[in-house]
Amino acid sequence: MANDAQARREPADVLHFAGLTLRQWRWLWLALGLATAAALPWTVSNFTVFQFTQVLVYAIAILGLNLLTGFNGQFSLGHSAFYAIGAYTAAILMFHLKVPYFWTLPLAGVICLFAGFLFGLPALRLEGLYLALATFALAVATPQLLKYKAVEHWTGGVQGLTLKKPSPPFDLPLSKDQWLYYFTLLVGLLLFWCAWNLVHSRTGRAIQAIRDNPIAARTMGINTAMYKSWTFGVSAFYTGVAGALGAIIIQFVAPDSFTFFLAVLFLVGSVVGGIVSIPGAIFGGIFVTFIPNISEELATQIPGVAEEAAKGLTWTVYGLFLILIIYVAPAGLAGLLRMLLPRFVRR
Amino acid sequence: MDLFIQQVLAGLANGAIYAGVALAVVMIYQAIDHFNFAQGEMAMFSTYIAWAMLNGGLPYWLAFVATVVVSFLGGLALERIVFKPIQNAPALSHVIVFIGLLAIFNSMAGFIWEFTIKPFPSPFPSAPLFGNTLIGTHQVGMIGVTLIMLALIWVFFRYTDTGLAMRAAAANPDSARLVGVRVGWMLALGWGLAAAIGAVAGMLIAPVVFLEPNMMAGILLYGFAGAIVGGANSPAGAVLGGFLVGVIENLLGTFVPWIGNELKLSVALVLIIVVLVVRPSGLMGQRVVSRV
Amino acid sequence: MAALLEVAGLEAFYGQTQALHGIAFALEEGSLTTILGANGAGKTTTLRAICGMVRVRGEVRLLGERIDGRATEDVVRRGIAHVPEGRGTFVRLQVEENLRLGALTRRDRARIAEDFERVYHYFPRLKERRHQQAGTLSGGEQQMLAVARALMMRPRLMLLDEPSFGLAPLLTQELFGILARIKQDEKVSMLLVEQNAALALGLADHAYLLETGRVVMSGLAADIREDENVRKSYLGY
Numbered sequence: 001m002a003n004d005a006q007a008r009r010e011p012a013d014v015l016h017f018a019g020l021t022l023r024q025w026r027w028l029w030l031a032l033g034l035a036t037a038a039a040l041p042w043t044v045s046n047f048t049v050f051q052f053t054q055v056l057v058y059a060i061a062i063l064g065l066n067l068l069t070g071f072n073g074q075f076s077l078g079h080s081a082f083y084a085i086g087a088y089t090a091a092i093l094m095f096h097l098k099v100p101y102f103w104t105l106p107l108a109g110v111i112c113l114f115a116g117f118l119f120g121l122p123a124l125r126l127e128g129l130y131l132a133l134a135t136f137a138l139a140v141a142t143p144q145l146l147k148y149k150a151v152e153h154w155t156g157g158v159q160g161l162t163l164k165k166p167s168p169p170f171d172l173p174l175s176k177d178q179w180l181y182y183f184t185l186l187v188g189l190l191l192f193w194c195a196w197n198l199v200h201s202r203t204g205r206a207i208q209a210i211r212d213n214p215i216a217a218r219t220m221g222i223n224t225a226m227y228k229s230w231t232f233g234v235s236a237f238y239t240g241v242a243g244a245l246g247a248i249i250i251q252f253v254a255p256d257s258f259t260f261f262l263a264v265l266f267l268v269g270s271v272v273g274g275i276v277s278i279p280g281a282i283f284g285g286i287f288v289t290f291i292p293n294i295s296e297e298l299a300t301q302i303p304g305v306a307e308e309a310a311k312g313l314t315w316t317v318y319g320l321f322l323i324l325i326i327y328v329a330p331a332g333l334a335g336l337l338r339m340l341l342p343r344f345v346r347r
Numbered sequence: 348m349d350l351f352i353q354q355v356l357a358g359l360a361n362g363a364i365y366a367g368v369a370l371a372v373v374m375i376y377q378a379i380d381h382f383n384f385a386q387g388e389m390a391m392f393s394t395y396i397a398w399a400m401l402n403g404g405l406p407y408w409l410a411f412v413a414t415v416v417v418s419f420l421g422g423l424a425l426e427r428i429v430f431k432p433i434q435n436a437p438a439l440s441h442v443i444v445f446i447g448l449l450a451i452f453n454s455m456a457g458f459i460w461e462f463t464i465k466p467f468p469s470p471f472p473s474a475p476l477f478g479n480t481l482i483g484t485h486q487v488g489m490i491g492v493t494l495i496m497l498a499l500i501w502v503f504f505r506y507t508d509t510g511l512a513m514r515a516a517a518a519n520p521d522s523a524r525l526v527g528v529r530v531g532w533m534l535a536l537g538w539g540l541a542a543a544i545g546a547v548a549g550m551l552i553a554p555v556v557f558l559e560p561n562m563m564a565g566i567l568l569y570g571f572a573g574a575i576v577g578g579a580n581s582p583a584g585a586v587l588g589g590f591l592v593g594v595i596e597n598l599l600g601t602f603v604p605w606i607g608n609e610l611k612l613s614v615a616l617v618l619i620i621v622v623l624v625v626r627p628s629g630l631m632g633q634r635v636v637s638r639v
Numbered sequence: 640m641a642a643l644l645e646v647a648g649l650e651a652f653y654g655q656t657q658a659l660h661g662i663a664f665a666l667e668e669g670s671l672t673t674i675l676g677a678n679g680a681g682k683t684t685t686l687r688a689i690c691g692m693v694r695v696r697g698e699v700r701l702l703g704e705r706i707d708g709r710a711t712e713d714v715v716r717r718g719i720a721h722v723p724e725g726r727g728t729f730v731r732l733q734v735e736e737n738l739r740l741g742a743l744t745r746r747d748r749a750r751i752a753e754d755f756e757r758v759y760h761y762f763p764r765l766k767e768r769r770h771q772q773a774g775t776l777s778g779g780e781q782q783m784l785a786v787a788r789a790l791m792m793r794p795r796l797m798l799l800d801e802p803s804f805g806l807a808p809l810l811t812q813e814l815f816g817i818l819a820r821i822k823q824d825e826k827v828s829m830l831l832v833e834q835n836a837a838l839a840l841g842l843a844d845h846a847y848l849l850e851t852g853r854v855v856m857s858g859l860a861a862d863i864r865e866d867e868n869v870r871k872s873y874l875g876y
Contacts, residue, residue, distance in 0.1 A: 075442060077384070122624045128438045130623050133382055133571055137616040140568045144612045150605065260564060264446055271443055312462065315454035322447030326433060326440045508743055515729055515740050522727035524711040525690070525720075526788065527744035 037185055041178040049177045050249065051289055056184045057245045059285030060191055062269040063278065064238030070275035071199060072231040073211030074120075075128060078135030080262035081142045082112045082236040084253075086243025088146065091161045091253040092154055101166045101248050105187065108244035109237045116236025120229040139260040146255035160254025163247065180249050187245065191238060195278055198234070207231055239266070261315070268318045271325055274334030283333045291317060354597045360486035361569075362593020364555065366493045367548030368563075368570025369577065369585035370500070371541045376579050377517050378537020379430075381438070384445040386545055387567030388452035391560060393418040393546035394553045395460050398467060407470050411550060415543045422542025426535040434534075456560040467553035489551045496544060497586045504582070513537060565612055569596070572615040575622050577630050584631030591630075592618065643668040643828050644689070644796060649697035649707075651681070651688040651852075658684040660852040661697065666796070666830060666845075671822050673831040673839040673860065675873060676849035682832040683724050685849070686798045689830075690714050690721050701796070716744050720794035724801060726785040730774030734765055737773050737784055741791030751791075758787045761817050779810040786814075790821070799831045803838065811835070815842060836873040840864045848873075 020028070041049045061083055068074050089111050090104035099107075119138070126134055147158055155161070168179035198204050209217040210224050218224050247253050269284030295317040299310035329336045371390065375383040383389075393414055400410035429448070433440055471488035504510040515523040516533035523530050549563070556562050569592055577588025596614050599606045606614065642665040651659040659681050666672045674682050688695045691711045699707040706714050715721065720741075729737050738758065742751045759766035762783045768776065773784060782802055789797050802818070803811040815838050822829060822842070833839035840846060846863045848856040856863065863869055 069439070075439060077442075077446070122620055125624050129382060129442070132384075132442050133575070134616075134620050134623060136384060137568055137571065137619045140564060141612040141616040144609060148609055261450075264450060267443065267446055275439075312454045312457040315450040316458070319447040319450035319454070322450070323429065323444050326436065326443055326447075330436070330440060508739070511732075511736060511739055512743055514732065514736075518729055518731055519727065521692075522723070522729060523740075524692075525715060525723060525727060526740045526792065527712050527715040528740070529712050 041174075041181050046175060046177040049175075049181050053177070053181045053184050053249050054246075055282075055285040055289045056181075056188045057242050057249060057285075058266075058269055058288055059281045060188055060245065061239045061242035062266055062273065062284040062288075063192065063195055063281035064235045064240075064242065065266050065270045066273075066275055066277065066281055067195060067198075067238065068231055068235035069270065070277065071204070071211065072207050072228065072235075074228060074232065075132040076135045076235070077132055077260070077263050077267065078119075078138035078142075079235075079239045079266050080258050080260065081135075081138045082116060082239040083243035083246065083262060083266075084142055084146060084258035085112050085115055085236075086240030087247035087253045087258070088155060088243075089240070090244035090247040091163060094163050094248075095156075095161045096154065102183070104248070105241050105244050109241040112240025112243075113233045113237040115240075117229050117233035119236070120232025135263075136260070139263040142258050143255040146258065156254075158255060160252060160257075163251040163253075165251050166248065184245055184249065187241070191241065192278060192281075195238070199278065203227075264318070268322055271322055272333060274331050274336075276331065277334035280334035287321075288318075291321075350601065351598075354601045355594055358594030358597030359490065359590055360483070360593070361597065362573075362590035363486065363489040363493050364548070364552050364566060364589075365569040365573045365592050366586040366589025367489075367496070367544070367551060368566055369573030369589040370493070370496060370582060371545040371548060372567075372570050372574040373577075373579060373582050373585040374500070374537060374541040374544055376574070377582075378513065378534055378541070380517065381441050381445070382571065382574075382579075383541070384442065384567075385448035385452060386541065387563030387570070388449045388456075388560075389418075389422070389542055390545035390549035390552075391558075391563045392452045392456055393421075393542070394467065394549035394558055394562075395456050397546070397550050398460070398465060398553075398558055401468065407468065411470070414546050414550065418546035419539040419543040423535045423539035425542070426538035430534075430538075431531065434531075453560050460560075462560060465558040467550070467558045469554040485551075485554055492547065492551060493586060493589075496547060497582060500540075500544075500582050509536070568612060568615045568619075569593075572618045575619050578628055581631040587630065642666060643702060644830070645698070645700040645703075646685075646689070647698045647700075649685070649688055649695060649699065651684050652694045652696075653684075658693070658852055659688060659695075662849070662852070662854045664847050664854060664857065666828060668795075669826060669828055670844045671829045671831060671842060672845040672847070673833055673843035674847050674849055675833065675836050675839060675863075675869075678834075679851070680849040681852040682849055683800055684852075686721060686723075686800050686830070686832055689798065690719065715792075718792075718795035719798065720789035720792045720796070721798045722785045722789045722800060722802065724804070726781045728773045728776070728781045728784060730772065732773055733770055734773050734776070734784060735769040737788055738765075738769075738791050741788035742793075745793065750793075754791055754793065758790050761790070761821060762787050779806050779814070782806060782814060783817075786818070786821075790825070790827075794827060797827055797829045799829060801832055801834060803833065803835050811838065818842060836869070 040052060061079065064082070065076060065079050068076055086108040089108040090101070093099040093104045093107060094101055146155055148155075149157070165176050166180065167176055168174045172179065174182070199208075206217065206222045206227055209220070209222060210227055214224055265288050269281070269288040271284075272287045273282065273284030274280030292311075292314045295314050296310045299313045331338070368387065368390070371386055372382065375381065375386065396417055397410050397414040400413060401407065405413070425448075429444065430441075433444065469485040469488070471484045473484065504514060512523070512528045513533045513536060515526070516528050516530040517537070520530045523533075552566060553562065556566070570589065573589030573592045574585045575588070576591055577584030577586070592615065595618070596611050599614055600611055644666040646665070647663045648661045649659055649663070650657060650661055662681070662685065664672070674685060676682050684693060687693045689699055689706075691707070691709050691714050695707055697707065698705060701717055701719065704717075706717060729740065732740070738755065742754065745751060759769075764780060765784060765787055768780070773781065776784060786799070786802065799818075802814055806814065818829070819842055821827065831839055831843060840860045840863060843860040846858065846860045847854050848863070848869065856866070856869070
């Protein structure tokens with residue numbers, strides 16, 4: 001029996017740092033992270049709480065992109081489209097059909113799952129670069145599609161739809177912002193847990209085998225077409241749920257919030273956090289949410305730079321980070337940690 | 348019938364814009380085997396440089412030539428500085444760097460020249476050509492310039508040693524080195540030419556759509572559509588594809604009521620996907636067999 | 640007088656794997672030298688190492704000048720034409736464009752036209768197909784095109800990597816006949832790598848035998864042909 005346990009010990013159980021195994025460290029970090037996340041709304045202003053809710057929403061969307069690009073090797077420059085579908089599904093359900101906000105999430109997710117699957121079908125025949133091109137086209141066309149006259153009654157056209165901010169249930173002693181934060185946190189935890197299990201399952205290994213060597217995967221009997229299409233679907237599911245959450249927390253959807261630059265934003269978050277990483281999506285969410293503030297702050301320090309112009313510089317900063325990361329740390333922040341960690345651990 | 352002809356002509360006029368951009372897209376694709384997603388923003392940035400020169404009092408054609416030269420050198424430098432270090436990186440890295448450049452050019456243009464919409468002059472007289480109003484003089488001029496560029500590129504690739512070396516470097520870099528081709532510089536040259544063509548396209552487009560940092564987003568999509576429809580490795584195909592996309596877009600917009608003006612970008616989206624799935628080599632492209 | 644090509648202590652690496660373990664040989668101007676050996680002995684690697692296509696240690700000298708560590712295109716521009724394994728055809732270009740590429744780095748424009756005729760004289764079939772896409776040629780024709788392209792460079796030294804590979808015996812005979820004529824008519828030195836030892840030894844002046852990245856025998860081709868072991872292992876009689 002003892003031998004069995006010995007044989008099954010993974011590196012995470014063997015490697016030590018300051019007296020704890022890596023697995024123990026992982027749990028410690030998770031507990032610390034959760035405690036911080038739970039305590040956060042009580043220590044900062046309502047606006048900052050809103051910003052952290054935004055971080056979580058972006059993190060979920062970026063996680064969707066990571067599953068597709070990082071783990072399955074399919075490019076997408078068009079995830080803003082799925083985010084938009086999720087957001088509009090939630091908005092239309094709440095605005096026109098008076099559906100409670102929490103019910104809109106599964107619906108938005110499922111609609112995006114099928115939208116993603118359907119887009120993934122023709123995309124199957126498109127290798128790397130061509131898929132990037134097709135999804136680029138999708139992202140650029142999305143705002144125009146959302147403004148389409150025939151569906152204006154439902155979508156609100158250029159004006160978009162304005163929603164009501166949900167109140168906390170059961171008379172919980174929380175502000176609306178605090179409640180939305182906790183609600184998003186719960187949904188996020190559930191989705192991250194599912195993603196973790198998916199990646200570490202048999203299916204997840206098949207998905208990654210397809211990325212690493214599609215032909216070998218096929219000869220091993222993996223139905224690559226089905227896996228790729230469904231990965232596209234699942235990825236869109238995540239991003240769609242994030243879109244629905246985004247609509248709920250901002251209480252507003254309009255076509256021009258879903259331009260190609262939103263897709264670029266997801267890409268930035270994904271690359272900065274680490275494309276082949278699950279926790280990396282959280283770094284990514286934090287990065288894309290707070291960089292605009294920081295870069296504006298810095299730019300306005302330069303003499304002669306107007307506030308309006310400083311806002312424009314945010315994208316330069318994003319762009320520089322994208323290029324920089326490809327140069328110095330192609331695996332993103334998560335990869336950097338993974339690379340540095342072994343220097344400090346011992347068996 | 349009159350309406351039909353009018354819309355075909357208007358489509359050709361728009362098509363000239365797309366053809367110019369498609370040509371630049373294909374130039375890069377031939378040189379480096381990638382679609383440059385920053386191509387539109389590079390053209391936009393070049394056009395701003397031209398605008399700044401015109402504003403500084405330079406005569407039009409001098410500013411035009413200077414912009415083309417500056418853009419050529421800029422494209423060259425971009426390859427040597429930004430892309431040379433990652434030449435062996437996977438395709439995804441390249442796409443990410445393209446997107447990074449796109450974001451930088453877009454926001455730098457806004458930062459330097461502000462986001463307000465600016466008029467840009469046309470080099471062609473404003474009087475209608477042949478006294479008709481079906482198609483403007485600027486549009487005819489644009490078609491002419493696009494065709495001249497195509498002819499120049501064709502001659503360059505077909506008859507000059509440098510053009511031949513570029514084709515060789517793109518098709519088979521290892522073999523090209525064995526006949527003494529400096530492959531790295533051929534890539535840089537491809538970037539330079541693409542940037543120069545983009546600059547010409549940008550300066551001809553700006554009088555129609557006005558100058559602003561986001562002027563190229565939709566147009567680049569049409570440019571891609573033109574390149575894909577024509578065949579991503581055929582300059583002539585790209586020009587033909589560009590004109591075709593312009594005409595298709597206009598005819599669908601006019602005669603299919605539910606498409607109208609509003610879904611024109613989606614037409615490009617559908618065109619790209621359908622052509623890629625049904626006939627990836629486009630109308631005039633050569634089929635490329637990928638080896639395992 | 641320095642030899643045309645001198646190689647000393649040459650080691651070559653693919654990543655961590657070492658493929659050549661310090662080989663040395665020399666090649667006289669105007670001579671044809673062959674490198675023999677089994678699969679994986681390092682024959683192709685030797686040619687690639689001379690052209691700067693793999694990471695190397697050691698010395699490679701062309702007319703006394705160090706060329707190791709230089710970029711492939713610079714080595715080539717010094718007068719070394721490499722007919723690579725797999726022929727390196729530019730399949731989408733026309734036959735004539737392939738030949739034009741051979742002459743790309745030359746400055747003596749006037750003599751290029753003359754050389755087209757010279758090359759077509761050796762390979763009349765290429766002249767018939769000069770406007771065809773090179774990818775449509777047969778394997779043997781592509782091999783001829785590769786040799787012709789190398790000739791268009793007017794090289795001092797030609798490196799030939801298994802020109803007989805994948806050719807029918809009759810075509811191989813024809814090709815080696817042409818190589819013999821080129822050797823006689825042109826003042827070009829050749830370094831020939833071959834699996835077909837009998838053919839190679841018939842053509843060569845000198846020969847080196849490689850085994851697992853080391854030179855195990857060298858000498859006049861005529862002497863090597865008489866060697867008992869070589870006869871048994873490589874010539875099969």
